[in-house]
Amino acid sequence: MNGLTAMLNILRLHAGPQDLPADNGTLVFWVGIALIAGMVIGIPLYGFGQALALNVMDLVVLYAFVVIVLSMQGVSDRWRQTFTAMAGTGAVLGLLMALLMVLAGGPDPAREPEEVATGVVFGMLVLLAWLLLVFGHILQQALGLGSRLVGMLIALGYIVVSSVVTQTAIGLFQ
Secondary structure, three states, X not given: OHHHHHHHHHHXXXXXXXXXXXXXXXXXXXXXXXXXXXXXXXXXXXXXXXXHHHHHHHHHHHHHHHHHHHHHOOOHHHHHHHHHHHHHHHHHHHHXXXXXXXXXXXXXXXOOHHHOOHHHHHHHHHHHHHHHHHHHHHHHHHHOOOOHHHHHHHHHHHHHHHHHHXXXXXXXXX
C-alpha cells in the first residue's frame, strides 16, 4: 500500500522515486502492472504475441535508459526506484490512455484519423504531456538536477528512443 500511495504522489508531483520502497517486491509489482497495461493497449492493435514482445522490449529500453543515464551522473544505485517510478507512472497513465481509446470506440488501426473525436485527441495530448512532466520530475529527483525542464528534455529523449525502437520492431514484425 505504501508503494501505491507513493506512486500516486509521484503522479501528482508531490513525491519522487526516492519515496518508493527500494525492494524487489515493489519493482516486480509495478513492472507487472506496466506489462499488463501495455498488453491491454497492445492486444487489440497487434495481437497477443506481438503486444507481449513490444511491451517487454519497451521495458528493456526503459531499464537500459535509466541505468545509462543514472550511471552517467554517478548515481547508478538509484536505478531500482527510478525504473520502478517510471514503469509505474507510465502504466497508470497508459491505462488512462486506454480508457480514452475505449471511450472513443476502441482501438481501430483501420479508422481514419479524422474519425477520432477532438476531445479524445486532446485528452491523449494532455496525458502525453503529463507523462513527459512526470518522467521529467522523476529524472530531476533521481539525477539531482536543478531544473525539471532538464529532466523533461532527458525524458523526451527516452520517449524518442523508445518510439524509434518500438516502431522499428513493428516494421520487422509485419
